[in-house]
Amino acid sequence: xxxxxxxxxxxxxxxxxxxxxxxxxxxxxxxxxxxxxxxxxxxxxxxxxxxxxxxxxxxxxxxxxxxxxxxxxxxxxxxxxxxxxxxxxxxxxxxxxxxxxxxxxxxxxxxxxxxxxxxxxxxxxxxxxxxxxxxxxxxxxxxxxxxxxxxxxxxxxxxxxxxxxxxxxxxxxxxxxxxxxxxxxxxxxxxxxxxxxxxxxxxxxxxxxxxxxxxxxxxxxxxxxxxxxxxxxxxxxxxxxxxxxxxxxxxxxxxxxxxxxxxxxxxxxxxxxxxxxxxxxxxxxx
Amino acid sequence: xxxxxxxxxxxxxxxxxxxxxxxxxxxxxxxxxxxxxxxxxxxxxxxxxxxxxxxxxxxxxxxxxxxxxxxxxxxxxxxxxxxxxxxxxxxxxxxxxxxxxxxxxxxxxxxxxxxxxxxxxxxxxxxxxxxxxxxxxxxxxxxxxxxxxxxxxxxxxxxxxxxxxxxxxxxxxxxxxxxxxxxxxxxxxxxxxxxxxxxxxxxxxxxxxxxxxxxxxxxxxxxxxxxxxxxxxxxxxxxxxxxxxxxxxxxxxxxxxxxxxxxxxxxxxxxxxxxxxxxxxxxxxx
Numbered sequence: 001x002x003x004x005x006x007x008x009x010x011x012x013x014x015x016x017x018x019x020x021x022x023x024x025x026x027x028x029x030x031x032x033x034x035x036x037x038x039x040x041x042x043x044x045x046x047x048x049x050x051x052x053x054x055x056x057x058x059x060x061x062x063x064x065x066x067x068x069x070x071x072x073x074x075x076x077x078x079x080x081x082x083x084x085x086x087x088x089x090x091x092x093x094x095x096x097x098x099x100x101x102x103x104x105x106x107x108x109x110x111x112x113x114x115x116x117x118x119x120x121x122x123x124x125x126x127x128x129x130x131x132x133x134x135x136x137x138x139x140x141x142x143x144x145x146x147x148x149x150x151x152x153x154x155x156x157x158x159x160x161x162x163x164x165x166x167x168x169x170x171x172x173x174x175x176x177x178x179x180x181x182x183x184x185x186x187x188x189x190x191x192x193x194x195x196x197x198x199x200x201x202x203x204x205x206x207x208x209x210x211x212x213x214x215x216x217x218x219x220x221x222x223x224x225x226x227x228x229x230x231x232x233x234x235x236x237x238x239x240x241x242x243x244x245x246x247x248x249x250x251x252x253x254x255x256x257x258x259x260x261x262x263x264x265x266x267x268x269x270x271x272x273x274x275x276x277x278x279x280x281x282x283x284x285x286x
Numbered sequence: 287x288x289x290x291x292x293x294x295x296x297x298x299x300x301x302x303x304x305x306x307x308x309x310x311x312x313x314x315x316x317x318x319x320x321x322x323x324x325x326x327x328x329x330x331x332x333x334x335x336x337x338x339x340x341x342x343x344x345x346x347x348x349x350x351x352x353x354x355x356x357x358x359x360x361x362x363x364x365x366x367x368x369x370x371x372x373x374x375x376x377x378x379x380x381x382x383x384x385x386x387x388x389x390x391x392x393x394x395x396x397x398x399x400x401x402x403x404x405x406x407x408x409x410x411x412x413x414x415x416x417x418x419x420x421x422x423x424x425x426x427x428x429x430x431x432x433x434x435x436x437x438x439x440x441x442x443x444x445x446x447x448x449x450x451x452x453x454x455x456x457x458x459x460x461x462x463x464x465x466x467x468x469x470x471x472x473x474x475x476x477x478x479x480x481x482x483x484x485x486x487x488x489x490x491x492x493x494x495x496x497x498x499x500x501x502x503x504x505x506x507x508x509x510x511x512x513x514x515x516x517x518x519x520x521x522x523x524x525x526x527x528x529x530x531x532x533x534x535x536x537x538x539x540x541x542x543x544x545x546x547x548x549x550x551x552x553x554x555x556x557x558x559x560x561x562x563x564x565x566x567x568x569x570x571x572x
Binding site: 060075135145148152154170219251 | 407428430431432434435439442456496499501505535536538540542543
């Protein structure tokens with residue numbers, strides 16, 4: 001029994017064939033245009049007879065099953081993907097049942113299953129090119145009339161920070177001030193070239209901590225798992241935890257929040273949260 | 287068949303006897319100390335044979351049923367109520383089944399039922415002495431490992447605003463900068479005495495809009511209902527809507543969000559959201 005899984009991120013698409021919880025083949029393609037990115041993916045899946053496909057797509061994407069636009073990517077800064085229906089594309093090309101959610105939603109689901117019932121409520125935050133958040137409540141990917149877009153939560157700039165936001169919509173959202181794109185625009189170096197600059201990771205930690213406190217006050221998760229390219233930086237998590245504790249200032253307390261080293265943490269699944277979560281979303285279907 | 291309902295707010299406790307969806311008797315007492323506030327409430331309920339009690343309590347309050355401290359009020363600035371177990375008190379005095387949630391949680395539930403299935407996801411925000419938020423998802427009061435505390439969401443101060451926050455924990459949370467207590471501390475007048483000061487309601491609207499955008503990006507509700515003493519001000523809602531639209535800047539879109547006049551709105555239940563919601567929480571129990 002084979003299942004297909006795709007983590008369709010803003011930087012790259014990772015596709016995999018799963019058999020019994022294990023990847024038996026995979027392919028990674030850069031996110032450029034729908035045509036260029038998706039062609040080799042269809043070729044990849046055509047080598048296998050999959051029962052169904054789990055798809056975690058970057059957003060905003062319409063997830064309301066009743067909408068005729070289910071699967072449509074909407075307000076993304078990636079112009080070539082705006083108004084592209086990623087669900088319909090794969091349904092037409094692969095002709096198998098498809099379970100769709102956001103890339104960060106499925107990543108949160110992957111981490112939830114990796115915790116094997118030791119955690120009921122969990123957030124997955126990716127800090128990469130952009131910033132996105134997936135929310136799990138009792139094993140379900142949470143959304144209201146739309147999926148969360150907490151990469152655009154507004155935060156307070158530090159008084160001396162005058163760098164322009166990289167978000168085309170917001171002057172002081174967390175994606176605009178603290179994403180990988182923002183770091184590159186500010187310092188003209190990649191995050192790994194900035195590895196030892198404590199001042200930089202202090203500011204980055206301060207901004208992310210503001211957002212993490214907001215996420216915490218909203219969802220009271222038992223873990224905030226941080227993934228994405230920027231999360232690999234050794235100085236990042238200690239700075240987020242330090243500022244988080246300072247900003248909360250002893251106000252919001254519950255048992256799972258009491259130890260910031262456990263509460264704000266790296267993924268159990270390493271770089272596999274998204275692809276594993278896409279598989280978790282679909283296994284049993286089809 | 288009689289049910290008891292209590293909206294235990296930070297300013298006043300409102301108690302009611304419900305019969306068939308209607309209040310047949312009620313009592314309001316100021317929130318001072320547990321002893322002074324609660325004695326007349328017990329006397330009030332002792333006149334009736336209620337089947338069960340719905341209780342919406344100000345928080346933070348422990349709502350984890352497995353905790354030995356279920357019902358304990360914790361980090362409140364109201365010192366006399368800190369470490370008071372409001373659930374245990376009523377269980378001992380009234381000896382009836384009790385359903386407990388937060389005051390804003392039950393208010394959100396009351397509004398949800400008032401909408402009679404026309405809305406699945408709804409937020410209730412009270413802007414009074416403090417600021418609190420209740421979240422409904424598919425008819426259920428949402429919480430993770432703890433109930434939300436979104437009155438303490440951090441926001442960005444306007445550059446020229448140097449007034450100290452009234453929150454003892456946070457320099458720039460929404461309760462600290464935009465609650466009724468903050469308005470009184472800033473201007474030494476009550477909200478109604480400030481009714482015509484457009485400059486004041488513009489700043490208040492700007493702050494609340496930042497928080498409302500954060501709540502929206504997190505939960506994507508179909509309505510944000512605003513109650514509490516400050517919400518009665520005629521200039522408030524237009525200013526929140528104006529700044530909300532400006533801050534979102536066309537980014538986050540879904541059908542129910544498209545008309546700010548419908549999306550950010552006053553309660554259908556008037557001042558009864560909390561007491562009616564406490565009743566909704568308990569009817570059918572006992």
